[in-house]
Amino acid sequence: MKLTLKIWRQGGKYKGEFVTYELPNVNAHMSFLEMLDVLNEDLVSRREEPVAFEHDCREGICGTCSLVIDGRPHGPWKGTTTCQVHMRHYKDGDTIVIEPYRAKAFPVLKDLVVDRSALDRIIQAGGYVSVNTGQAQDANAIPVSQEDASKAFDSAACIGCGACVAACPNASGMLFTSAKVSHLAMLPQGHAERRKRVLAMVAQMDTEGFGQCSNVKACEAECPKEISVDNIARMNREYAAAVFTSETAM
Amino acid sequence: MATDERSLRLDSKIPEGPVGEKWENYKGHVPLVSPNNKRRIDVIIVGSGLAGASAAASLGELGYNVKVFTYHDSPRRAHSIAAQGGINAAKNYRNDGDSVYRLFYDTIKGGDFRAREGNVHRLAEVSTDIIDQCVAQGVPFAREYGGLLDNRSFGGTQVSRTFYARGQTGQQLLIGAYQALSRQIALGSVKMYNRHEMLDVVTVDGKARGIIARNLITGELERHSGHAVVLATGGYGNVFYLSTNAMMCNVTAAWRAHRRGAFFGNPCFTQIHPTCIPVSGDYQSKLTLMSESLRNDGRCWVPKNAADCKKHPSEIPEDARDYYLERKYPAFGNLVPRDIASRAAKQVCDEGRGIGQTGLAVYLDFADAIKRFGRKTIEARYGNLFEMYEKITGENPYEVPMRIYPAVHYTMGGLWVDYELMTTVPGLYACGEANFSDHGANRLGASALMQGLADGYFVLPYTIGSYLSKEIRTGAIATNTAAFDTVEKEVRERIQKIFSINGKQSAESFHRRLGKIMWDKCGMARDAQGLKQAIQEIRELRKEFWSDLFMPGKADEFNPELEKALRVADFIELGELMCIDALNRNESCGGHFREEYQTEGGEALRDDKGYMYVAAWEWSENGEPTLHKEPLNYEEIEVVQRSYE
Numbered sequence: 001m002k003l004t005l006k007i008w009r010q011g012g013k014y015k016g017e018f019v020t021y022e023l024p025n026v027n028a029h030m031s032f033l034e035m036l037d038v039l040n041e042d043l044v045s046r047r048e049e050p051v052a053f054e055h056d057c058r059e060g061i062c063g064t065c066s067l068v069i070d071g072r073p074h075g076p077w078k079g080t081t082t083c084q085v086h087m088r089h090y091k092d093g094d095t096i097v098i099e100p101y102r103a104k105a106f107p108v109l110k111d112l113v114v115d116r117s118a119l120d121r122i123i124q125a126g127g128y129v130s131v132n133t134g135q136a137q138d139a140n141a142i143p144v145s146q147e148d149a150s151k152a153f154d155s156a157a158c159i160g161c162g163a164c165v166a167a168c169p170n171a172s173g174m175l176f177t178s179a180k181v182s183h184l185a186m187l188p189q190g191h192a193e194r195r196k197r198v199l200a201m202v203a204q205m206d207t208e209g210f211g212q213c214s215n216v217k218a219c220e221a222e223c224p225k226e227i228s229v230d231n232i233a234r235m236n237r238e239y240a241a242a243v244f245t246s247e248t249a250m
Numbered sequence: 251m252a253t254d255e256r257s258l259r260l261d262s263k264i265p266e267g268p269v270g271e272k273w274e275n276y277k278g279h280v281p282l283v284s285p286n287n288k289r290r291i292d293v294i295i296v297g298s299g300l301a302g303a304s305a306a307a308s309l310g311e312l313g314y315n316v317k318v319f320t321y322h323d324s325p326r327r328a329h330s331i332a333a334q335g336g337i338n339a340a341k342n343y344r345n346d347g348d349s350v351y352r353l354f355y356d357t358i359k360g361g362d363f364r365a366r367e368g369n370v371h372r373l374a375e376v377s378t379d380i381i382d383q384c385v386a387q388g389v390p391f392a393r394e395y396g397g398l399l400d401n402r403s404f405g406g407t408q409v410s411r412t413f414y415a416r417g418q419t420g421q422q423l424l425i426g427a428y429q430a431l432s433r434q435i436a437l438g439s440v441k442m443y444n445r446h447e448m449l450d451v452v453t454v455d456g457k458a459r460g461i462i463a464r465n466l467i468t469g470e471l472e473r474h475s476g477h478a479v480v481l482a483t484g485g486y487g488n489v490f491y492l493s494t495n496a497m498m499c500n501v502t503a504a505w506r507a508h509r510r511g512a513f514f515g516n517p518c519f520t521q522i523h524p525t526c527i528p529v530s531g532d533y534q535s536k537l538t539l540m541s542e543s544l545r546n547d548g549r550c551w552v553p554k555n556a557a558d559c560k561k562h563p564s565e566i567p568e569d570a571r572d573y574y575l576e577r578k579y580p581a582f583g584n585l586v587p588r589d590i591a592s593r594a595a596k597q598v599c600d601e602g603r604g605i606g607q608t609g610l611a612v613y614l615d616f617a618d619a620i621k622r623f624g625r626k627t628i629e630a631r632y633g634n635l636f637e638m639y640e641k642i643t644g645e646n647p648y649e650v651p652m653r654i655y656p657a658v659h660y661t662m663g664g665l666w667v668d669y670e671l672m673t674t675v676p677g678l679y680a681c682g683e684a685n686f687s688d689h690g691a692n693r694l695g696a697s698a699l700m701q702g703l704a705d706g707y708f709v710l711p712y713t714i715g716s717y718l719s720k721e722i723r724t725g726a727i728a729t730n731t732a733a734f735d736t737v738e739k740e741v742r743e744r745i746q747k748i749f750s751i752n753g754k755q756s757a758e759s760f761h762r763r764l765g766k767i768m769w770d771k772c773g774m775a776r777d778a779q780g781l782k783q784a785i786q787e788i789r790e791l792r793k794e795f796w797s798d799l800f801m802p803g804k805a806d807e808f809n810p811e812l813e814k815a816l817r818v819a820d821f822i823e824l825g826e827l828m829c830i831d832a833l834n835r836n837e838s839c840g841g842h843f844r845e846e847y848q849t850e851g852g853e854a855l856r857d858d859k860g861y862m863y864v865a866a867w868e869w870s871e872n873g874e875p876t877l878h879k880e881p882l883n884y885e886e887i888e889v890v891q892r893s894y895e
Contacts, residue, residue, distance in 0.1 A: 116323060
């Protein structure tokens with residue numbers, strides 16, 4: 001099939017603009033990123049600079065790939081990362097618009113590549129259990145109900161790709177942050193630090209320049225791992241509980 | 251090829267005593283570094299996957315100054331994250347007869363008697379601590395109704411010792427290690443360098459003292475020093491171009507260390523995983539694994555009659571199907587080790603009974619399991635894998651059997667290390683898949699995660715003290731020295747050379763051609779003639795690379811094409827060494843299958859007399875690597891012909 005791509009280019013000779021590329025011969029079995037590989041091979045063969053985009057595992061788990069495809073992070077298919085989008089969903093003659101994530105907390109580095117290290121700093125603020133290597137007791141010493149373990153897993157399945165931020169009109173980091181707060185709050189291992197954790201992580205989130213949550217729920221709709229906004233509700237409860245019981249808060 | 255039979259430099263440092271007491275003895279006598287001295291010692295760790303992140307967190311907790319380097323934008327992206335099925339541990343929570351000894355035995359046997367007893371026993375011993383540690387970090391392993399941990403079976407074993415977190419065990423374990431690492435970053439004991447790629451190691455008076463890293467955003471070359479350098483940089487499966495590895499996985503850090511004096515162990519030992527989604531076209535950039543756990547409930551088959559191969563599977567009646575694994579290996583059935591399952595798939599396809607358009611695929615069928623347990627149970631066990639399959643192929647595996655074929659997945663070979671995980675360069679360590687490891691000639695499923703975390707959490711933090719205890723008076727290592735000048739200059743010149751070629755072909759196209767040579771001649775089956783040919787072809791490809799490469803952009807900017815070219819250049823050199831190693835090993839063992847050496851039934855035929863050794867290769871500038879042999883002594887285990895029948 002023949003496709004037209006409108007791709008945001010920024011850096012080097014590009015000040016920040018959409019550049020149009022025609023791809024005359026796209027195979028329906030290709031993945032979306034393989035299509036961009038073909039474009040880049042072609043640009044290199046014409047001695048032009050390839051389009052910079054991030055990717056790694058290409059099986060939807062590492063969280064490296066991003067892109068806003070026709071206005072939607074990771075494209076329009078539910079529960080799918082960009083690397084899992086296949087060209088069979090497109091038809092001959094389609095035009096596809098490809099942009100980087102847009103958020104104050106995610107500065108553009110080049111073309112479609114943004115800096116998402118703010119998410120790491122939120123985890124560094126408290127997204128862990130303080131247990132040194134060797135301090136652990138036997139793994140079966142504390143039973144965890146299957147339901148709690150399963151729910152904790154649902155929250156822990158976040159791949160840290162940042163699509164929630166890109167989807168949100170406020171560029172809020174609430175879904176990402178709340179998924180980690182929930183994951184650890186739902187397990188007994190995370191209880192000792194739950195109050196301190198939520199306060200520290202929310203404070204870091206605000207410092208990084210993420211916007212506030214106004215219940216649009218676009219984050220949940222676009223999350224490739226379908227992380228629920230229930231996590232945000234849980235984080236708000238955790239936060240409130242922490243504020244009212246902590247002497248150091250606020 | 252030169253052979254150094256004396257191998258004076260290969261001291262594996264295996265402690266004395268019975269195999270079950272070696273590690274305890276070692277730990278009781280290894281020199282320690284006191285807390286106030288740890289503060290004066292800098293450790294560089296390259297790589298932030300399971301091995302790197304767990305080592306960095308643990309060393310940071312102990313009080314060392316740690317610097318971690320990754321080429322990713324975040325340490326959480328490392329390819330450990332993609333491991334699906336699980337992690338082994340000899341907990342015996344199932345009361346099914348498991349023990350440290352059995353895990354040790356299964357691993358040695360699974361590796362076809364080409365791994366060190368001492369290392370593997372240690373791995374089995376610390377396996378139980380890993381599960382404890384991960385649970386304490388908040389890793390949400392699967393649990394039973396009573397709230398206790400669940401297990402499942404994996405290939406090559408007859409017990410259930412695999413702990414798992416749905417089909418995303420690697421992700422959850424890596425996030426656990428990443429969180430522990432993040433905590434140390436916040437505490438200041440670890441400094442994290444994202445988007446930095448190590449391009450060389452710096453040695454001073456024969457000791458590893460630092461690295462040259464390229465800042466991938468600015469292109470600047472940076473000097474970083476330490477009292478020890480740890481490489482946790484993963485495997486080199488991407489030498490085959492198509493593999494289940496992530497796109498950026500590469501051998502550069504390990505290869506550069508090799509060129510600075512670190513021997514490379516058993517480079518030809520690669521694991522071809524039996525259950526991957528088959529290749530569909532020549533634009534393909536990577537292959538996707540379908541977890542081995544699927545073989546718990548899926549049955550592998552092809553038509554008995556080649557004429558049926560193009561028929562829809564539903565049109566092929568039960569008695570016209572060949573469940574070839576169950577037929578050939580009744581004791582283990584669909585759960586034979588990976589090398590055996592892969593070879594069996596290749597054999598039926600070579601016989602013309604492969605299915606699908608290319609004829610290079612077999613069925614993995616869940617119809618029986620769905621009938622027996624119901625769709626809901628199968629969904630709970632493998633839902634995310636089935637979804638992943640459907641996204642890629644457009645077919646629904648609940649209704650049509652999966653089509654699978656073997657693909658390159660893991661490399662058992664790697665930098666040669668002694669019992670302390672130190673390479674032949676003093677102060678240079680290798681952990682996880684980057685070392686030649688504990689898996690011999692074939693790794694069992696769910697053992698890569700175990701080894702990565704064993705090395706990082708429970709082995710290196712002890713063994714590195716043996717070396718660092720002699721460094722407490724050294725003081726900070728300066729980077730404004732002649733040694734750093736020289737190595738940085740060499741790196742700079744290598745990069746300049748790449749830009750100066752100004753040829754026509756992309757790095758990607760060279761990589762694809764290298765991969766084809768490797769897969770055709772050094773893949774699932776090898777023979778002497780093909781390997782000799784491959785060596786010639788690779789040498790020519792290398793010449794062509796350095797005379798016809800085109801490099802867009804500049805060196806001092808964000809330039810993914812340059813990153814790729816530097817990696818491909820090293821892959822080409824590694825590919826040649828792999829073929830040399832495969833040619834030298836005149837036997838079949840584990841994943842290394844030489845057509846000339848097989849039993850009548852087509853199984854691998856070892857030559858224990860001639861080849862029961864680790865092949866450790868020393869780099870040489872003239873292109874003729876020197877072979878050093880580390881003999882393998884089996885004191886505990888009786889070496890037998892491997893059988894899963």
